[in-house]
Amino acid sequence: MEIRPENPSDYAAIGRLTRAAFAPMPFSEGTEAECIEKLRGDGDLTLSLVAIRDAEVVGHIAFSPVFIDESFDGWYGLGPVSASPEVQRTGIGSALINEGLERLKQMDAKGCALIGDPAYYSRFGFVGDGRLSYRNLPARIVQWLAFYDAEPSGVLRYSPGLE
Template structure:
């Protein structure tokens, strides 16, 4: 389908749409406990939503992506976590998720990010350059699903901790 997808930072009018899209996208997700929309709200309320972008098609918000700082070995070292990313089911498989991810990665690069981590399907995220590294660990998850993308410097070693909103 040939339609224009535009990406921009969230504004206050988007908050309900973001919540609804996130709920809808994760509704039948096998590894979700359906709290992703609450994570976004908690991050926003704690000023921890470092990047929050929406995707628009025909003046309608159809997708959202969030990034927040992560700690590695208890320190913030300019690494970010990508989560969550959601596309309204009706608009999936049309390139919206990819455009959100590429734009979000550009946005955190603009914040001098050194790298980004996420928990997700390697088959989907490999195309953005994410891969699993043995020594960068998120405890409690299968290592092959914990993926990283390095922008600068070496891959850090150690344990990754997301904002408490993800607890």
């Protein structure tokens, strides 16, 4: 499997994959593909990686700037992330997350935040301990991973495409 940054010829496949992956998810409002397009159009798609298997896009992950107490300080949001339904649970999501976090570090990012299931994201080192808050969501699903010592604290806000 190859993981590489998106290029314009991937846009349609990313949209299809994202719609297919999120369609069965009860928490999804079905807007994730449009969110990615809005981030891209706004110039907020800091990092967009695709996973390629047999010349097909089978996974995708997006990272965009996030704000903590209304200021940007080198933190990025993870998501949406998706793996093609036929090949989920074969390591694609994990590979995309690990590669994305490594690339963020190389960009001198301070850390990464996300909203998601701790049962999945804790394995990458994310913690949901209440240091970040998002609307009225439970603290445990508002998670962060600091690349250096600086721990975040405050109210999380995403780029407009994801708000």
